[in-house]
Amino acid sequence: MGSNEQAVDVTVGVLALQGAFNEHVQLLRQAAQILGKKDIAERKWTFKEVRNEAELNSCDALIIPGGESTAISLVAQRSNLLEPLRDFVKVLRKPTWGTCAGLILLAESANRTKKGGQELIGGLDVRVNRNHFGRQIESFEANLDLPFLQEADGKAFDTSQLPFRAIFIRAPVVEKLLPNVAGVQEGEAKVEDTVIAPSRVMDESVSKKIELAQVEIMATLPGRTAALKNTDTIVDPEAGDIIAVRQANVFGTSFHPELTGDPRIHVWWLEQVVKAVDERIR
Amino acid sequence: MATELPTHTTNGERNGRTGEANFTVKTGLARMLKGGVIMDVVNAEQARIAEEAGAVAVMALERVPADIRAQGGVARMSDPKMIKEIMAAVTIPVMAKARIGHFVECQILEAIGVDYIDESEVLTPADHAHHVEKHSYSVPFVCGCRNLGEALRRISEGAAMIRTKGEAGTGDVVEAVRHMRTVNAEISRASGMSDPELRILAKDIQAPYELLKETAKLGRLPVVNFAAGGVATPADAALMMQLGCDGVFVGSGIFKSGNASKRAKAIVQAVTHYNDPKVLAEVSEDLGEAMVGLNVSSMDAKDKMQGRGW
Numbered sequence: 001m002g003s004n005e006q007a008v009d010v011t012v013g014v015l016a017l018q019g020a021f022n023e024h025v026q027l028l029r030q031a032a033q034i035l036g037k038k039d040i041a042e043r044k045w046t047f048k049e050v051r052n053e054a055e056l057n058s059c060d061a062l063i064i065p066g067g068e069s070t071a072i073s074l075v076a077q078r079s080n081l082l083e084p085l086r087d088f089v090k091v092l093r094k095p096t097w098g099t100c101a102g103l104i105l106l107a108e109s110a111n112r113t114k115k116g117g118q119e120l121i122g123g124l125d126v127r128v129n130r131n132h133f134g135r136q137i138e139s140f141e142a143n144l145d146l147p148f149l150q151e152a153d154g155k156a157f158d159t160s161q162l163p164f165r166a167i168f169i170r171a172p173v174v175e176k177l178l179p180n181v182a183g184v185q186e187g188e189a190k191v192e193d194t195v196i197a198p199s200r201v202m203d204e205s206v207s208k209k210i211e212l213a214q215v216e217i218m219a220t221l222p223g224r225t226a227a228l229k230n231t232d233t234i235v236d237p238e239a240g241d242i243i244a245v246r247q248a249n250v251f252g253t254s255f256h257p258e259l260t261g262d263p264r265i266h267v268w269w270l271e272q273v274v275k276a277v278d279e280r281i282r
Numbered sequence: 283m284a285t286e287l288p289t290h291t292t293n294g295e296r297n298g299r300t301g302e303a304n305f306t307v308k309t310g311l312a313r314m315l316k317g318g319v320i321m322d323v324v325n326a327e328q329a330r331i332a333e334e335a336g337a338v339a340v341m342a343l344e345r346v347p348a349d350i351r352a353q354g355g356v357a358r359m360s361d362p363k364m365i366k367e368i369m370a371a372v373t374i375p376v377m378a379k380a381r382i383g384h385f386v387e388c389q390i391l392e393a394i395g396v397d398y399i400d401e402s403e404v405l406t407p408a409d410h411a412h413h414v415e416k417h418s419y420s421v422p423f424v425c426g427c428r429n430l431g432e433a434l435r436r437i438s439e440g441a442a443m444i445r446t447k448g449e450a451g452t453g454d455v456v457e458a459v460r461h462m463r464t465v466n467a468e469i470s471r472a473s474g475m476s477d478p479e480l481r482i483l484a485k486d487i488q489a490p491y492e493l494l495k496e497t498a499k500l501g502r503l504p505v506v507n508f509a510a511g512g513v514a515t516p517a518d519a520a521l522m523m524q525l526g527c528d529g530v531f532v533g534s535g536i537f538k539s540g541n542a543s544k545r546a547k548a549i550v551q552a553v554t555h556y557n558d559p560k561v562l563a564e565v566s567e568d569l570g571e572a573m574v575g576l577n578v579s580s581m582d583a584k585d586k587m588q589g590r591g592w
Contacts (some may be wrong), residue, residue, distance in 0.1 A: 074550070167306060259290070
């Protein structure tokens with residue numbers, strides 16, 4: 001996109017039912033400032049908290065923050081937001097990013113949920129394992145190399161030199177990549193103690209422009225699960241846990257960039273949002 | 283209404299120990315609980331009701347404050363077996379209470395693997411002068427306060443989350459309001475002060491100067507701050523949120539009421555939609571009997587729990 005093009009205003013919502021939504025709003029503001037200086041995405045940004053359908057409908061893109069996924073899911077249901085959220089993510093396929101609890105809600109399949117399961121929004125063809133690393137005393141910080149960040153603005157910061165300090169709090173991981181199928185993840189429905197999201201058909205006007213394709217692994221964390229005590233799964237210590245994924249409009253991270261004060265991922269994501277918004281009106 | 287808590291906790295670098303159990307991770311869980319309701323439960327069955335209602339965490343304890351008040355005697359840490367049953371029953375974080383100053387109860391709770399420890403005035407204090415030194419634990423702590431000095435002393439000892447003390451087990455929100463308003467007023471006063479004035483204030487309220495200065499600059503406590511002690515209705519919960527709290531603890535208010543599940547769900551909705559009176563009106567309807575209250579203004583000073591802690 002060139003800077004001489006007609007720039008479109010962009011509204012980004014942060015789901016504010018529960019959790020660390022304000023932290024995301026703060027980092028979005030920081031990221032927008034940086035983008036403004038870079039002169040590649042001069043937009044009038046609006047960042048807003050989303051608690052009802054009208055607020056959601058006014059958004060071009062959405063962040064689902066960290067919090068307790070069971071609580072967010074139940075409150076969404078009782079606030080009549082669950083179906084509008086599925087429309088936003090899976091029918092209209094607008095850019096959506098989930099961190100931690102948000103990643104769980106955006107997965108098509110999840111295990112270790114509460115008794116009786118929980119409602120998922122879906123959108124990412126993955127199975128997540130909740131509280132993968134254990135309880136709070138197992139929560140940790142780790143330096144991550146995030147290769148996709150190097151692409152930001154061409155002028156890259158090398159995250160192998162300047163790693164991203166990531167915070168994992170009772171964090172989930174992506175346990176399995178699932179094939180992209182028409183309809184629900186039937187194979188997953190048969191797996192014991194696993195819940196799946198209902199299927200939604202993509203809006204026709206969108207399906208011409210967005211191809212779902214396969215899930216892309218954006219980042220892994222080497223060696224952590226292998227070091228866990230009390231784990232009954234056999235792990236390849238080299239393989240690493242999948243902690244960031246993307247599929248078409250949906251991006252998910254199992255860690256919390258919103259707790260770091262480091263806006264690099266928010267900058268990168270807003271650039272993806274700009275691309276998607278421009279693509280839509282073209 | 284609530285002033286923003288900056289995304290990066292500077293307090294951690296100064297006060298936290300390095301390594302994996304650092305202050306950022308401890309305060310991080312508290313941030314994840316924001317906008318949510320933490321409910322007192324005494325068994326696994328109640329914990330499940332709380333989880334289904336949308337609680338962000340449960341507080342495991344042997345007796346809810348209203349019963350501790352009625353039955354008297356020494357209130358201690360709960361039986362680890364009961365806490366473990368609750369941990370097995372739900373997937374949300376489980377907190378548990380230890381007596382003020384009782385660091386061995388804290389060691390035991392950490393060994394069980396609870397997600398947060400509440401060093402609580404609701405239990406009978408175990409030390410007449412000291413609170414637990416909380417930095418060395420990997421499990422994070424929440425502590426109660428009535429005013430700014432008390433809050434900052436607890437943070438300086440390592441608390442990663444603060445709550446108002448209120449007056450637990452009464453169903454009377456007046457003390458929680460008093461404590462929140464007191465903290466807000468003191469911060470607002472501190473925010474207008476010069477450094478030399480802050481030094482005098484730090485001495486007066488017995489708070490570390492650096493923490494006071496940071497708080498004055500932020501215009502709010504430097505950690506997550508919940509309401510607690512007397513919240514009994516959705517309106518009480520929203521009141522505390524509008525006063526600037528980050529979330530709400532409900533103790534006796536739920537399981538001492540007529541319809542626990544319905545009231546719990548209503549309070550959860552009220553904390554999310556605290557600024558939307560229409561939603562608040564809706565969820566306040568037909569909740570059945572609220573807990574029988576105790577009027578704090580007619581209580582003797584010796585019957586109040588809030589005076590415990592130093």
